[in-house]
Amino acid sequence: MHLGVLTRAPWLAWGRPVLARLWGMLMVLGLVSVLVFVLTRLAAGDPVALLLGDQASLQDIAQARARYGLDAPIVEQYLRWLGEVLQGHLGQSIFLQMPVHQVLLDRVEPTLSLALLAVGVAMLIGVPSGLAAAVWRGRWIDQWVSTLAMLGASMPSFWMGLLLIQLLAVGLGWFPVSGYGAPDASWAQRLHHLLLPALVLGMLNSALITRFTRAAMLDILGEDYIRTARAKGLPEVRVILLHALRNALVPILTVLGLTLALMIGGAVVTETVFNLPGLGNLVVRAVLRRDYPVIQGALLAIAGVYVLINGVIDLLYLWVDPRVRHG
Amino acid sequence: MALNLFRRHLLASLLAVLPALALSAPPKGGAAQLAMIGEPQSLDPMASTADLVGTIMQHVFETLYTFDARWQAVPMLAEGMPRVSADGLTHTITLRAGVKLHSGRDLDAGDVVASLTRWMDMAPRGKAIGRDTVSLEARGPRTIEWKFKVPQASLLAQLALPSGMAAIMAKESLANPMTSFVGTGPYRFRERRPDQLVLLTRHEAYSARSEAPSGYAGRREALLDELRFVPVPNASTRLEGALAGQFHFADQLNAEALSRLEKGGPQVVPIITPAFGFPYLVFNTREGVMAQQAMRQAVQLAIGPGEMLEAAYGDKRFYTVEGNHFPQGTPFYSTAGTEVYNRKDARRAREMAERAGYKGEVIRLLTSRQYEFHHTMVQVMAEHLKAAGFRTEMQVVDWATLVQRRGDSKVWDIYMTHSGQLPEPMLSPPQLGEGAPGWWSTPGKAKALGDFNQQTDPARRAPLWAPVQQLVYTEVPYIHVGKFSSLSARAARLEGYVPTIWPFFWNTGLGR
Numbered sequence: 016m017h018l019g020v021l022t023r024a025p026w027l028a029w030g031r032p033v034l035a036r037l038w039g040m041l042m043v044l045g046l047v048s049v050l051v052f053v054l055t056r057l058a059a060g061d062p063v064a065l066l067l068g069d070q071a072s073l074q075d076i077a078q079a080r081a082r083y084g085l086d087a088p089i090v091e092q093y094l095r096w097l098g099e100v101l102q103g104h105l106g107q108s109i110f111l112q113m114p115v116h117q118v119l120l121d122r123v124e125p126t127l128s129l130a131l132l133a134v135g136v137a138m139l140i141g142v143p144s145g146l147a148a149a150v151w152r153g154r155w156i157d158q159w160v161s162t163l164a165m166l167g168a169s170m171p172s173f174w175m176g177l178l179l180i181q182l183l184a185v186g187l188g189w190f191p192v193s194g195y196g197a198p199d200a201s202w203a204q205r206l207h208h209l210l211l212p213a214l215v216l217g218m219l220n221s222a223l224i225t226r227f228t229r230a231a232m233l234d235i236l237g238e239d240y241i242r243t244a245r246a247k248g249l250p251e252v253r254v255i256l257l258h259a260l261r262n263a264l265v266p267i268l269t270v271l272g273l274t275l276a277l278m279i280g281g282a283v284v285t286e287t288v289f290n291l292p293g294l295g296n297l298v299v300r301a302v303l304r305r306d307y308p309v310i311q312g313a314l315l316a317i318a319g320v321y322v323l324i325n326g327v328i329d330l331l332y333l334w335v336d337p338r339v340r341h342g
Numbered sequence: 343m344a345l346n347l348f349r350r351h352l353l354a355s356l357l358a359v360l361p362a363l364a365l366s367a368p369p370k371g372g373a374a375q376l377a378m379i380g381e382p383q384s385l386d387p388m389a390s391t392a393d394l395v396g397t398i399m400q401h402v403f404e405t406l407y408t409f410d411a412r413w414q415a416v417p418m419l420a421e422g423m424p425r426v427s428a429d430g431l432t433h434t435i436t437l438r439a440g441v442k443l444h445s446g447r448d449l450d451a452g453d454v455v456a457s458l459t460r461w462m463d464m465a466p467r468g469k470a471i472g473r474d475t476v477s478l479e480a481r482g483p484r485t486i487e488w489k490f491k492v493p494q495a496s497l498l499a500q501l502a503l504p505s506g507m508a509a510i511m512a513k514e515s516l517a518n519p520m521t522s523f524v525g526t527g528p529y530r531f532r533e534r535r536p537d538q539l540v541l542l543t544r545h546e547a548y549s550a551r552s553e554a555p556s557g558y559a560g561r562r563e564a565l566l567d568e569l570r571f572v573p574v575p576n577a578s579t580r581l582e583g584a585l586a587g588q589f590h591f592a593d594q595l596n597a598e599a600l601s602r603l604e605k606g607g608p609q610v611v612p613i614i615t616p617a618f619g620f621p622y623l624v625f626n627t628r629e630g631v632m633a634q635q636a637m638r639q640a641v642q643l644a645i646g647p648g649e650m651l652e653a654a655y656g657d658k659r660f661y662t663v664e665g666n667h668f669p670q671g672t673p674f675y676s677t678a679g680t681e682v683y684n685r686k687d688a689r690r691a692r693e694m695a696e697r698a699g700y701k702g703e704v705i706r707l708l709t710s711r712q713y714e715f716h717h718t719m720v721q722v723m724a725e726h727l728k729a730a731g732f733r734t735e736m737q738v739v740d741w742a743t744l745v746q747r748r749g750d751s752k753v754w755d756i757y758m759t760h761s762g763q764l765p766e767p768m769l770s771p772p773q774l775g776e777g778a779p780g781w782w783s784t785p786g787k788a789k790a791l792g793d794f795n796q797q798t799d800p801a802r803r804a805p806l807w808a809p810v811q812q813l814v815y816t817e818v819p820y821i822h823v824g825k826f827s828s829l830s831a832r833a834a835r836l837e838g839y840v841p842t843i844w845p846f847f848w849n850t851g852l853g854r
Contacts, residue, residue, distance in 0.1 A: 058743075059739065059742070059743035059746055059747065060740065060742030060743045060745070060746050061742060061745060061746040062742075064742070064745040064746055064749070065383065065741070065742055065745060066383050066384065066389075066390060067383075067389070067390055067391065067466075068383065068390045068391030068392035068393075068395070068505065068506065069391060069392070069745075069759070069761075069772075070391035070466050070467065070505065070506055070770075070772055071391055071466050072466050072469075072772070072777050072778065073749045073777060073778075073779070074777065075466055075469070076749065110381075110383065111381075111536045112384075112519055113536065118536065121535075121536070177578055177582070180579075180582045181582065184582065184586050184588075185582050185585045185586040188586065188587075191586075191588055192579065192582045192583040192586045192588045193574060193579045193582070193583055193588070194538075194572060194574075194588075195538065197539075197570070198533065198535055198538065198539065198541070287575075287576060288576060288578075288579060289579070290572075290573075290574050290575075290576065290579050292535075292536075292537045292538050296537065297537065300381070300537060300575070303740070303741075303742065304742070305742045
């Protein structure tokens with residue numbers, strides 16, 4: 016039976032599991048859309064009252080709510096929004112009076128640049144110090160690195176941010192305090208604005224990379240082939256950098272990838288302290304303004320990216336591992 | 343010797359004149375980076391009453407009247423004061439000649455009628471004026487005629503206010519929502535990048551008034567090429583940016599920032615604006631335990647605004663403990679009713695509440711941490727109330743939630759908020775008008791405010807505020823907690839800046 020399916024039509028063996036996974040992705044997105052919608056509406060607060068200001072009367076607020084369609088029953092509002100999303104529109108920001116997809120696209124660049132730079136910083140700090148801690152295991156350098164990594168992992172980023180702002184931006188004047196430069200700023204100016212926040216984010220995240228590098232290196236340094244390499248009389252530097260580190264890179268790269276993914280959605284505090292117009296900052300401000308379409312659009316987009324990545328990985332498993340395909 | 347004497351005199355007079363010259367004319371050019379408290383709710387100053395919107399857009403749009411340094415309403419786009427008919431019901435206003443819109447066209451009466459009609463349609467204060475309006479029409483290219491049902495004592499102040507502004511706009515630009523912002527101001531709108539900046543550039547064809555600058559009034563000159571309003575919601579980031587010289591102006595800093603500014607070197611100047619605003623407590627007079635006047639009076643007697651202000655601001659330079667609603671030296675200054683202010687008399691408050699039939703019902707105190715001083719003051723107040731035998735429950739929510747909840751008379755008893763210290767009583771708090779949260783509406787209110795608002799002669803109207811203030815202390819729809827000062831900072835090189843409630847940047851320039 017099993018063989019028969021394969022010989023009859025190979026696409027059938029692929030078709031069903033692929034369809035099942037696509038269906039699963041759609042279901043997850045549908046569920047996310049309901050959750051996001053309900054959660055934003057469950058939170059008290061009113062975007063219109065904030066928009067109209069403190070002097071607006073209750074009657075003004077009621078009229079404006081009707082204009083934005085916020086007085087309709089929640090099911091009706093949801094279906095209207097879902098209809099728009101299915102047609103490819105994420106709606107219109109109540110506060111910014113702009114299409115939500117435009118608002119989101121504007122924020123991708125600062126967030127992505129910050130995340131890449133910060134991962135670079137984290138790698139530059141984390142890999143060498145983890146390496147040193149593993150090579151000189153149990154010595155003073157290992158203890159220092161472990162203590163600093165612990166400190167880094169437990170330090171709040173807003174505090175670290177403010178500290179570095181006072182020291183490097185206000186005190187020494189090396190960096191701008193905040194922002195992303197003027198609208199017409201060159202890429203060099205943008206980079207200048209990103210360096211300090213990237214340093215903060217990178218330093219704090221380097222702790223995890225340090226610990227992973229140390230652990231991975233310790234595992235590999237105990238392997239037989241390292242002993243063999245040493246026995247062959249290879250110089251120690253060569254053994255560590257070429258033989259050990261190269262093999263330790265796989266888990267390190269995995270952690271780097273995870274860190275990058277986390278930073279894209281989670282650099283909220285750093286973006287706020289440095290007043291960077293990124294995605295995290297946008298979501299926080301949208302929540303404070305109760306700008307429902309932006310909150311919904313941003314969360315749905317972020318969830319969509321995660322679902323897509325997971326979906327692609329699932330499909331890759333199908334391709335790589337026949338057991339998954341036929342299981 | 344004689345020559346030496348002459349030289350010395352010359353030198354002395356030059357030295358005396360030079361700083362004066364430097365002061366009177368800040369240099370032209372440059373772009374100012376202005377760190378504001380957030381992203382403006384809108385760029386349409388009729389669509390939102392938020393102060394931030396008015397602060398930015400007052401550079402783009404102007405009004406018929408504006409406030410001078412003594413908070414008197416004086417002409418801006420209007421040529422002079424209005425001609426008022428003998429019955430006080432018809433106001434005729436003539437516009438200044440040759441005022442250029444940003445589009446290059448001359449401003450005319452059609453623009454003014456269209457703009458004010460929109461204001462009466464959209465803005466909360468405009469709507470109130472609109473209800474009293476019989477007609478508003480152009481009478482010739484530069485004259486408008488405005489007829490009312492009842493005399494309008496506060497009309498000019500309402501027209502002058504920057505928040506919920508009666509902005510004069512080009513009639514062809516009027517739309518909902520607005521997409522182009524065409525006014526007559528010294529700056530024109532260039533670009534808005536959400537959460538990054540609002541960019542204004544100089545209006546080269548601006549037609550200034552000839553009078554000397556005074557407050558918002560008189561000659562306005564755009565010395566700076568560009569105004570860059572940068573939203574920086576985090577107060578620490580605004581402060582650090584001012585200290586580092588990245589921002590030329592940082593609005594509304596925390597009181598604790600003063601010591602850092604004072605140690606920040608000669609390039610940064612702290613700005614304390616006294617009597618910037620007043621915190622106030624609003625009572626739910628419609629339902630619940632505070633609906634009874636005697637209970638509100640008991641609470642008024644129990645609390646100590648002095649201690650509340652001290653806890654919230656710490657430094658005495660940032661608050662004034664006084665019950666008069668308007669500062670000394672202003673037309674509406676009065677001490678009527680203030681004998682019950684700041685008493686903290688737990689014993690008498692308890693007796694009063696018992697007589698009013700208080701049985702230990704919970705008093706729900708609604709407050710937000712958006713403004714830390716609100717939260718601190720309510721915490722202290724709750725202790726005062728407990729000492730007088732009241733049971734309280736603090737509901738600490740975010741600002742958006744507070745704004746929504748206060749509209750529902752079933753869910754709160756007292757909430758805390760604050761307002762700018764405005765020159766005209768009818769501008770704030772909104773509880774003096776109709777329909778605001780708290781729902782204060784009594785025959786006494788109708789009588790006192792009726793008398794106050796129908797008297798159009800400023801000299802005779804001012805003393806009529808005392809009975810209103812007395813009534814507020816008797817019926818307790820709200821409690822004026824005291825006054826607070828604000829702290830901002832500017833770069834020393836931002837010259838010509840005049841501290842005020844809605845900061846403005848015409849007549850200011852960037853020195854070396």
